[in-house]
Amino acid sequence: MKSVVRTAAGGPEVLELVERSVPEPGPGEVRVRMRVSGVNPTDWRSRGRPLPPEMKEQVPHQDGAGVIDAVGPQVDPARVGQRVWVWEAAWERPWGTAQQYTLVPDKQAVALPDHASFELGAALGIPALTAHRALTVHDGGPGRIAPGTLHGATVLVAGGAGAVANAAIQLARWAGAQVITTVSSPAKAELARAAGAHRVVNYRTQDAAAEILAVAPEGVDIIVEVAPEANAALDMCVAARGAVVAYYSGAEGVQLSVPVLTSLSANLRWQSVFVYTVHPAAKRQAVTDVAAAVDAGALRVGEEAGLPLHRFPLERTRDAHAALEQGIVGKVLVDIP
Template sequence: MKAITYTDNGGPEVLRLTDRALPEPGPGEVRVRIHVSGVNPTDWKARQVAVPGFPRFPEQVPNQDGSGVIDAVGPGGDAGRVGERVWVWEAAWRRADGTAQEYVVLPERQAVPLPDGASFELGASLGIPALTAHRALTVLDGGPTRLAPGALAGRTVLVAGGAGAVGNAAIQLARWAGAEVVTTVSGPEKAELATAAGAHHVVNYRTEDAAEAIKRVAPRGVDIVVEVAPAVNTALDAEVLAPGGVVAVYANDGGNEMGIPLLPAMFGNLSWKFVLVYTVPEEAKRAAVADVGAAVAAGALRAGREAGLPLHRYPLEKTADAHAAVQGGAVGKVLIDVARD
């Protein structure tokens, strides 16, 4: 089978198209014929340099997310799953085999049923972004730990960077759960994407006073901030949060250092919580997988420009270009077409 591998850390040029033996699933495992592989920032970051928590393997296949069809199950497994359409999450987390290959073997729970009405493109766009967004939306003290219609009714969510993959998923999940959704963007094209995703209010922070605009549409404050750039936005977040509100930080765009304004944070009983989807508590991860699956089945999660998430497609042999596109800040979701037919 065809696979993309690398044996040394470095730039996209370390990725090689190789031939590998077809893997066989063991007990508790399934084999998925990958149709589409999704690329996330951690995929290129783990490839470029050694990242703590990501062990080194002699040969690594990149990419955590993907979609395809189960074509084999391990001994004692449910043979009824053969032929099932699935989306895959965390394929390469502490494993040597990601989704940038024609077949991948992984624990059966990491192959989640994908409804017939959901495309393989959508399936490959879920995984890390949607699970991250779910966690960010469920860390509010006194808020829901599960998402479903009505779970966030009466809450206001601010999504920083609503045109990104996590931002897009957060907008869609928050809307599905009944929240009022505000998002910040840097320009008119991204504003169009955030609106297409379902945001009720879009604030262009380059052309208007973001705090003033947010407080105008959310005068009592926002309950949850889904934050991509804490180093840049800490003061803004503290200013617009409602008492008891939380900032869920899932990335470090804009720098690795942040300073929290102590008096506003103390008087408001505000909190900052940090989200790395790979290491969230197991119970929270199981809940996220289940709820994201339910949102897909309900048609509440979509992909494509009409859903605010433009898709950028590359063939398997151009995986290096796909990684470079993500590293370069491509707006939307970068996908790799793996299946040949």
């Protein structure tokens, strides 16, 4: 089979297209014939880090979609033939989704209904599970996303044209929240509106705090934050009492500085979100809720859903990484032959 692998840390050039034998699923594993592999910033970031000593090589990409074609011991054989989306395939494992067949633990291959495309399936894992956590981690929150669970809440999503932000807007809308988002350009504003945001604010050209407070005079309850260091002052200004700033991004060495007394007197929660290490019970709930949102048609991809798709063949996985690293807007996907 064709696999993309890396044996070293570095730029896109460390990714090699190679031939490997089709692996056999072990106990508790399923083998998935991949159709589409989803690329996330985590994939190019981790490509730059050395492999753990026990791994000789690794196939990149956490997310993907395809069809189960074999199962190992202790897995229901009826799963063979099931369309699935895959999450965290390459987290502390050598088997990513940038290859024709991959192996994942049974629970990490989730049924994908016939009406949902493989493109959608490959775009779910990292963005939707991260967005779910950010939307459910607040004090007294429902811990789950379903119609009505965020009724009455106002959510601010920073950077509404990003992949995680897109999932956050769609999930928050499905849950019944009022959704406000910030963007840096008119083109990104169009995407954020297509995702379903009620109000879109250009943080470069408008007074973001005034615009947000005009819609939510009591402040916002949940902030899904991609740039905590840049937006801490804005977040403080628009947060309601008891709000959460759920931040999920940060580069090496970046410091977050918040005024303790103001934060304390408003009972604000500054909450980090790192999808891989979310508590297993919360992760299970996220997978369940995201699958339900897909079933209900509440999660979509493509320009009309605010998430343009950029497709690359497997042999151009290096270009897919480079495009994402250079800040392409939308979802980068790799088609598996």
